[in-house]
Amino acid sequence: MYSNLDRPPLSAADLRRGLDPYYAELEVVAETGSTNADLLARASSSDSDRTVLIAEAQTRGRGRHQRVWVSPPQAQVAMSVLLRLRGIDPEQLGWLPLVTGIAVVDTVRNVTDIDANLKWPNDVLVDGRKLCGILVEVATPGPDPAVVVGVGLNVTLSEEELPVPEATSLSLAGAEVTDRMTLVRALLRELASRLTAWEAANWSTVDLASAYRERCSTLGARVRADLPGGDIITGVAQDVDENGRLLIDGRAVSAGDVTHLRAQ
Template identity: 60%
Template sequence: MTTPSSESTQHRPPLDAERLRRRVAESSRLPFYSRVDVVESTGSTNADLIARAGRGDADNSVLIAEAQEAGRGRHARNWVSPPRAQIAMSVLVRPSGIDPSVLGWLPLLTGVAVVDALRGTAGVDANLKWPNDVLIGGRKVAGILAEVASAGEAPVVVIGVGLNVSLDVAELPVPHAISLTLAGASTVDRTELAASVLREFAHRFTAWRDAGWDVAELAAAYRERCATLGKEVRAELPGGEVLTGVAIDVDHSGRVVIGDRAVSAGDVTHLRAEY
């Protein structure tokens, strides 16, 4: 990835941690997040929160890095974020009493939250590619990775979000990516964007928890925002198998149904996409 010039970095202000905490706290009747930390640089926000997972005071905690040097994507892919050009953020939650069969909905819930935050705060027409890539005009603006730090009755899960905010064309990680700046977003204020994502996540998570982890309402919201459904897709499955067909639904466990098969993992490409 191209390193941003000093000139471009100067025009990327740091996150305002105090304003971020105020904006998040203002949005809910009851506090949801136990702490929101912002650090200048780290290897991986997910890895840092997983390391904290054994401490009870880490529940519902947030870690954001101005620069991430060893971020983890799906299938153990590494990515690096230029300083202040993205939002590299992780949230640690402990969904007590959840059925393990629906735990896979957590990253999908996060995708819904990011889409709603971008639509409402940045004024962009964002949607989802299964399972949880966030797209604008068919191009990826954000990725999400959930990792289970510990299993059991109250599993600990860390969900990471990487959102491209002010990357220019030369800084994009892949040609089919996009940033909010390149998409003509109404704001690229990372403090407001991060606050919006955290508010939407807290809203969705709390509603799901209060529904006893029933996925019906969450699944309906996901289907409304998922551009994969109804499209002809190509899925590259673990082990090298390739499946092509129409994505017709998302099942109770969050798996995409392609033809008559439910797929739980794989790289999905929209055929005849808008790239």
């Protein structure tokens, strides 16, 4: 019996019964260090593909640049998916975090009626506050790479439980729906739909780029990009290129922390 009626546990059996046929396997665990780390290890020791792992709590969740975060039990969707992307150009892998961001934004909009959007590359924001983080890691490189897609969506976290003041949760944002079973099902369907269409298009990013531009609040904004190594770029975010890199006054940025600056 769970103690918090606002945070019921996920039912793996029910999720499997309604699982999109794109996926081969789904598992829910009570606690783990990192769902991404677990599936990275599994990718190197098996031929698992289209495998979903969800944790009710994470003690060593990972974000970009090796940032660590902890999820309170049953307050988030902490989920990773192991995929083997056959025939994809390695340079196109830079689009996978962006594709995942599109799927999360559409899930939040459709299920909760909240106007979420993306900050490049894949932070999901509501009113400028971070609702969801996404981390994509390559398990085995090569022409048919194995990759792990990790999603951490804040669902019922209170202000006191937020990892940083700039974060938010669905409940704090006034979501109409905060049922995690509904959110997981919808998110897996959206992700499967995007990935299936992308593969069917022979990994072309033309349609994806158009969808991403429609959902990305960074484009057109004046931004500051803090790059690995300490360099800083300030300018207008004009577009994303064919590899998903952000173009700031004509300069392509593939990694870094981007801050939206207030208009002067």
